[in-house]
Structure formats: C-alpha cells, structure tokens
Amino acid sequence: MNAADWINAWTAANQALLGAEFGVLKARLTTVDATSVPEADGVARAEGDEHVEGDAGAEGDGRVRADAHAALQAAREAMPARAPIDTLTDAFGLSLFERSLVLLVAGAEMDAELADLCGHAVGQPQHPWATFGLALNLLPDPHWSALARTQPLRRWRLIEVDSDSALVTARLRLDERVLHYLAGMNLMDARLQPLLRFVPPPALVAESHEALAQAMAAQLMGRGDDSDTEMASGAPTKPGGSAGLGGSTGPGGSTGPDGSTGPGGSTGPDGSTGSGESTGSSGSAGSSASTAGAAARPGPTPLNLLHGDDATGREDVAARCAYLLGLRLHALDAQGLPGSLAELADVAVLWEREAALGAGALFIACEEDAATGPGQGAGASAAGTDAPVAARAKAFAEGVDGLIFMGARTPMALRRDARFHLVDRPSAAEQRALWTAALGPAAAGREAEIEAVAGQFRLSARAIASAAEASAEALAAAASPPRRPVAGVP
Incomplete structure (x- = not known):
C-alpha cells in the first residue's frame, strides 16, 4: 500500500469511527427523559415524543446500546493509527465527560439524525442542537466545571457557547478548526493564516x-x-x-x-x-x-x-x-x-x-x-x-x-x-565554505574569486545561496547553444 492509499484508508477508518461514536450517542438519546433536561423556554415535551417504558422497552434499549458499543469497538480496532479525537483528548487533557461533550456537539453538526434526536430529547424538535443541560443528563461522569472559562473546552476555544441563552440551555457549537480536525483535515485556523x-x-x-x-x-x-x-x-x-x-x-x-x-x-x-x-x-x-x-x-x-x-x-x-x-x-x-x-x-x-x-x-x-x-x-x-x-x-x-x-x-x-x-553573519572563512558548497562543481577553479568576495562582503547563508543559484542559471544560459534564426520569425 502506497502513501496515498494508506492516507485514504486512514481517512475512511476515521470517518467510520466518528459514525460509530455518533451511533453510541444516538442509542443514549433514544432513552433520555426529556422532562429531566433543562429547557430554554419552558416548552413541554413534544406530543408523540414519549419513550418506550417497561421491561420490553428496557431490554430493547439495552440491545441497541450493546450493538452500538460493539460497532464502536470494531471501528476502533479497524483504525490503522491513532484517531483525532484521542489525540485531541490527550493534547488538551480532556476528561471523559469533556471528550463525550465534544463528540456530542460534533455529531449535532455533522449528523442530521443525531441533531434531530438532540432536539427531541429536550422536547424542542425545533432546536436540533446540543446543549450543556442535555449533556449533563446524557453523558457519563458529568461535571459542571466543564464549561468554565478556565477549563479546556472554553480556554482553548474548542467549544463555543451562544450568548443568547442561559449556560445550560444555550446552543453549543464546535469551533470550525476543531470540527475539521476531528474529520481528519488538519487545516490551520483561518484567523492565523494571514499572520x-x-x-x-x-x-x-x-x-x-x-x-x-x-x-x-x-x-x-x-x-x-x-x-x-x-x-x-x-x-x-x-x-x-x-x-x-x-x-x-x-x-x-x-x-x-x-x-x-x-x-x-x-x-x-x-x-x-x-x-x-x-x-x-x-x-x-x-x-x-x-x-x-x-x-x-x-x-x-x-x-x-x-x-x-x-x-x-x-x-x-x-x-x-x-x-x-x-x-x-x-x-x-x-x-x-x-x-x-x-x-x-x-x-x-x-x-x-x-x-x-x-x-x-x-x-x-x-x-x-x-x-x-x-x-x-x-x-x-x-x-x-x-x-x-x-x-x-x-x-x-x-x-x-x-x-x-x-x-x-x-x-x-x-x-x-x-x-x-x-547570531551574526558568517565569518570570512565560513563564507568561503558556504560559497564552495552552494556553487558545487562550479566552484572548481574559482577559489580566488570566492576568496575576494568573502573578504570584501559579509553575506548571509541565504544571500550566498541566492547568488550561487543566479550564477548557476547564468552559466547554464551562457553554455546553451544560441537559437538558430528562422525565416519570418523575429
């Protein structure tokens, strides 16, 4: 497998892993009780959004979750190398809850079905997005400090919180840079590119x-x-x-x-x-x-x-x-x-x-x-x-x-x-060595010329490399045979 094929295989495996992570979240969302999740405007749970209750429903939910976790384990084993979500977790020291929250917010932006489930889980299908209140009721090991400004998610601008609502009910968004990173594209932040x-x-x-x-x-x-x-x-x-x-x-x-x-x-x-x-x-x-x-x-x-x-x-x-x-x-x-x-x-x-x-x-x-x-x-x-x-x-x-x-x-x-x-410019002796290295075979027989230039000027290594390149181009042009004139062509 060549490099391009390996990259394509890694990208496909990472996409499958993200899909499996979202699958686990979907399995959880189907069993969330909307009445326990804080709501933005007091809207009651939508009609028809009741969840299956009783032993049969619980058994079915258990199978769904077990299947989702099995698919996730298979996707992890299929990864040819480390997944971006794991690198992100380690790089910023995320807790299990913070890692899961990043995936929930990413899923709400990348997977329409998961986004729809988020809205229904809080009884507001017209709001298909993730909130902190939903995460506290949905994800394992929740902690309130996750969205503090001094904690990783907001300190490093991984997650953005809409300012129009209270913290637990506000829409959460994943920074575009982080979203691309999770998808397998490590694109530098557009705000830094001009600088x-x-x-x-x-x-x-x-x-x-x-x-x-x-x-x-x-x-x-x-x-x-x-x-x-x-x-x-x-x-x-x-x-x-x-x-x-x-x-x-x-x-x-x-x-x-x-x-x-x-x-x-x-x-x-x-x-x-x-x-x-x-x-x-x-x-x-x-x-x-x-x-x-x-x-x-x-x-x-x-x-x-x-x-x-x-x-x-x-x-x-x-x-x-x-x-x-x-x-x-x-x-x-x-x-x-x-x-x-x-x-x-x-x-x-x-x-x-x-x-x-x-x-x-x-x-x-x-x-x-x-x-x-x-x-x-x-x-x-x-x-x-x-x-x-x-x-x-x-x-x-x-x-x-x-x-x-x-x-x-x-x-x-x-x-x-x-x-x-x-860091001062090279000495005369260093310049001689730089000229000799930059000119390569063309330096043969030009020792006196190199000595004179090194003694007269104090040039940087970059300046010498540029001058040597220009000299080589000039020599190549002089050595090439002149073009024969063609009748009627100026």
Whole structure:
C-alpha cells in the first residue's frame, strides 16, 4: 500500500469511527427523559415524543446500546493509527465527560439524525442542537466545571457557547478548526493564516549557526549545558489568565500558510512532510501522541531570543533547531500583531491551540526580520524597532506559551524566562565554505574569486545561496547553444 492509499484508508477508518461514536450517542438519546433536561423556554415535551417504558422497552434499549458499543469497538480496532479525537483528548487533557461533550456537539453538526434526536430529547424538535443541560443528563461522569472559562473546552476555544441563552440551555457549537480536525483535515485556523508564514529548514547554513541550532535543540530536550547561556528570570504574563500548554507540540500535524503536509486535504496521523502550498495546507488530524498531556504540563518553556546582525540567519537557526526537534517553524511578523491586549490574547490562545494540534514552533520576527524574505540578502536594514511594534511583540512574547523563538537585532528585556543567543553573519572563512558548497562543481577553479568576495562582503547563508543559484542559471544560459534564426520569425 502506497502513501496515498494508506492516507485514504486512514481517512475512511476515521470517518467510520466518528459514525460509530455518533451511533453510541444516538442509542443514549433514544432513552433520555426529556422532562429531566433543562429547557430554554419552558416548552413541554413534544406530543408523540414519549419513550418506550417497561421491561420490553428496557431490554430493547439495552440491545441497541450493546450493538452500538460493539460497532464502536470494531471501528476502533479497524483504525490503522491513532484517531483525532484521542489525540485531541490527550493534547488538551480532556476528561471523559469533556471528550463525550465534544463528540456530542460534533455529531449535532455533522449528523442530521443525531441533531434531530438532540432536539427531541429536550422536547424542542425545533432546536436540533446540543446543549450543556442535555449533556449533563446524557453523558457519563458529568461535571459542571466543564464549561468554565478556565477549563479546556472554553480556554482553548474548542467549544463555543451562544450568548443568547442561559449556560445550560444555550446552543453549543464546535469551533470550525476543531470540527475539521476531528474529520481528519488538519487545516490551520483561518484567523492565523494571514499572520503566519511557514519557514522550511535551511538548505545552506553556516557552521557556527548549525552548532548553535544543535546546542539549542539539546537544551530544549534537556541534554544541554546551560552554563554558557544567559538566562532572564521572571514568570510570563499570561493572556487570558490561564496556564498555557507548557511548550508541548506535536511533530508534524498542522502546517502554516506556506507548508503543505499532504495530498488531498487530509493525511495520516504521522503528518507527512513537505512544503509549497500558499494557504490552508492540510496535515494529519491523527498527529503523533507527543502532544499527550500538553495542557497539564507545568511551567512555560523558556523563550529563545536570537539577536545579532544576521536577520535571515536568526530565522534559519530557529528553523534548523525546530527541524532537529521534529517540528515545523512558522514565523509571525511583529508588524502584523494587533494593537489591543485583548486581541493579542486571542492570537496567543489560537497559536497555542494550533501548536498543540501539531503546528510546531513559532518565530516572532522583530525589527528588520519582518521585512526580510527568504530570497533577500542578510542584514538589509539596521533601523531600530518601531516603539509600538516592539511593545506589541514583547507583550505577545511574554504571554504566549509553547516553543517560541524571537528574533531582534539587539536583545530586549522580557518578563519571562529567556535564553539569549548571538547570531551574526558568517565569518570570512565560513563564507568561503558556504560559497564552495552552494556553487558545487562550479566552484572548481574559482577559489580566488570566492576568496575576494568573502573578504570584501559579509553575506548571509541565504544571500550566498541566492547568488550561487543566479550564477548557476547564468552559466547554464551562457553554455546553451544560441537559437538558430528562422525565416519570418523575429
């Protein structure tokens, strides 16, 4: 079975599993007593909605439930890899009741029959949707704290509550991002797409930058020596006033606006790699279980602040470090951050949720970093950071959790634990090595030219790679035979 066939098989198995989960909920809904469920407007149970009572009815209900659970067990055994609902449960530390509530709300939005049963269960068939009151009477191990703003379902915006009604009778909706995830399509939140760009690991990197990336990765994995790393202490200011994800991310589920993770809008649970899409790239909704228990892990991961005169080099070091950790890197330009603290908190929550679903690490680009694209030379501008932009970048960096890198020309004080790393442009010796590697066979016989360029200019690895590519194209064009003129053709 090739990769595409495996992905299709996983997607079909996940759809079957969701259907079986909904089947269990339908079996429960057929035996709910509507008189015990809180109602929005006091409407009595609809005529004809009475449920079968007595021994015969109870026996029949028992068979229906037993059959539904048997179908669910068979669907679970048929899954070739982890299901998105299980990854979601672990990533955000959901209780059994919270997990069941997510499935109930998803079912009401994805399965018309289940939605209709929800309305009839509360005696209001004109309201075919899930409510918290229904869930409390329907699902196992119910607890009132599930819909508290500080608990996972609302803290991470998994479920939205309509504000027009009381909490127990209000319509519950599943966030569109989460709904797609459960269905097997790991599409990045549309609200983040305009702010983020995917940063692939560099094809060409200076030796000192590679050494720094490896040292940072070793520190983050708990194997490094912090003796040569300057630390800034202080707890971060949390947007939303709640504990973050503790820096746990999954290696390879979701991608950003420029990184595709698989064909056809969905992939298997390992999140196949790749890049090149412009928006809405897809990945695996059944991402690796490395995110398990993320929401419950204590303490934020220290921020890594990369400073120095190599703007693109700072981004490359972060991308290389993320790659060594099995993660993807997305860059957020500080100029694009919203101005209000409330909006900054919203972006922080959305990113932390995205990271838990597999997006990986975040690079906050300050100063000239934000204006320097992958194809531009290093050290474009040395202009100072605009004060309002710097303030927004600091507020966001101090509030967002997860694996965060920050790039700025000069260090800045932060109210959170941070590690500071100097990233300057490559030395002359490193530039010679970069030119030789970038030019490949074309470098033969050009040692004097390379020596002169390396001694005269201080270029980044990206600038050298771009120049070498342009040189190779020019040489190829010069080596190709001239086109013969054809009569009548200009």
